[in-house]
Amino acid sequence: MSHRWSVSLLLLLLWPSWYHCMTIHFQTLQPVYAFPAECLVLQIQINHDSTEKIAQIRWERETGNMKDPGNLGKVTLITFPGQAKGLDGRLSLDQQGTVLKLEGFGLMDSGVYIVTVTDQGGAETSAQCVVKEYEAVHHPSVRLNVSHSSLYCVEAWGTDLRFSWLHEQAAITDAVGHVSPDGKTLFVSSTPICGHFTCVVRNKLGHSSATYTAEPCKREGKGTTVAGLSLILLLVCGGALAFLLWRRYKRYSNRGQRLRDDFEDNTQIFSAHSPALRWTQNHT
The missing domain is CATH 2.60.40.10 (Immunoglobulins)
Known part of the structure; x- marks a missing residue:
C-alpha cells in the first residue's frame, strides 16, 4: 500500500513536466500561394492554458524535394524573442511572433514553413504550412x-x-x-x-x-438563301430601272405633245393675221 502511495505522489510531483496540452495551427490547412514580388503573410494560433508560458517561437523553412535529397535544406528564418528582422530586412514578426511577414516574395522563398513553439519547460510543439509561388498561365x-x-x-x-x-x-x-x-x-x-x-x-x-x-462547317440552306436574295435583288433593280425608263419616256412624250400643240396654235394665229391673206379675201 505504501508503495502505491509513493508512486502516486511521484506522478503528482512530475505532472507539470509531462502533461503538455499546448497546440498550434496555421489559419489554413491548404497550401498558400503567394504572388511574385508581393508580401507573404503567415499567421498561427497558439492554444495553451494559463500555467504554460511560451519561451520561444522559431520560424524555419525547408526547401527542395524528396526526389533530390541533396537539395533538401532546413534553415531558421527568425525567432521571437530575438531577431527583429531577417533575410536582409525582408522578414519580420508581429503579434508576439505569431505573424510572419515576408516582403518581395520570390520563387526561392517557396517551401515548407515550420513554426516551433517552446514552453518554459523545454517542450516543443510544431506546425507546418506549404507555400508556393502563384504561377501565371503558360501555353495551353x-x-x-x-x-x-x-x-x-x-x-x-x-x-x-x-x-x-x-x-x-x-x-x-x-x-x-x-x-x-x-x-x-x-x-x-x-x-x-x-x-x-x-x-x-x-x-x-x-x-x-x-x-x-477542324473542317469548315457546312451551312445547310446557305446556297438556297443566297440564290433567293440574289433573285430578289435582281427583281428590285429591274423594277427600279423599268420605272426610271418609263418616267423618262413619259416626260419626253409630254414634251413632244406640247411642242406640236404650240406649233399648231402659232400657225393658226399667223394665218388669221397675215396681210396677204386679208388682201386676198378683200379682192375676192
Whole structure:
C-alpha cells in the first residue's frame, strides 16, 4: 500500500513536466500561394492554458524535394524573442511572433514553413504550412479524342486555373456540345466535328488560349438563301430601272405633245393675221 502511495505522489510531483496540452495551427490547412514580388503573410494560433508560458517561437523553412535529397535544406528564418528582422530586412514578426511577414516574395522563398513553439519547460510543439509561388498561365493546348468526340484542354503550368470554351468565337451552346464540370473537356454533339474550337485558360495573373481547327462547317440552306436574295435583288433593280425608263419616256412624250400643240396654235394665229391673206379675201 505504501508503495502505491509513493508512486502516486511521484506522478503528482512530475505532472507539470509531462502533461503538455499546448497546440498550434496555421489559419489554413491548404497550401498558400503567394504572388511574385508581393508580401507573404503567415499567421498561427497558439492554444495553451494559463500555467504554460511560451519561451520561444522559431520560424524555419525547408526547401527542395524528396526526389533530390541533396537539395533538401532546413534553415531558421527568425525567432521571437530575438531577431527583429531577417533575410536582409525582408522578414519580420508581429503579434508576439505569431505573424510572419515576408516582403518581395520570390520563387526561392517557396517551401515548407515550420513554426516551433517552446514552453518554459523545454517542450516543443510544431506546425507546418506549404507555400508556393502563384504561377501565371503558360501555353495551353487542345487535344482531340476521336473515339469519344471530345476535345481536351491541357495546361501544365499555372495556379488556380479556370477553363472555358468557344466555338467560332461564340459561347458553347447545347447544339454544339457540353463541358465537363472541371471545364477541361468539351464533349461535341455535332458529327463530324467542324469549325474552330478555342480553349481559354484564366487565373488571377491573366489568360491564354489555344485553338483546334477542324473542317469548315457546312451551312445547310446557305446556297438556297443566297440564290433567293440574289433573285430578289435582281427583281428590285429591274423594277427600279423599268420605272426610271418609263418616267423618262413619259416626260419626253409630254414634251413632244406640247411642242406640236404650240406649233399648231402659232400657225393658226399667223394665218388669221397675215396681210396677204386679208388682201386676198378683200379682192375676192
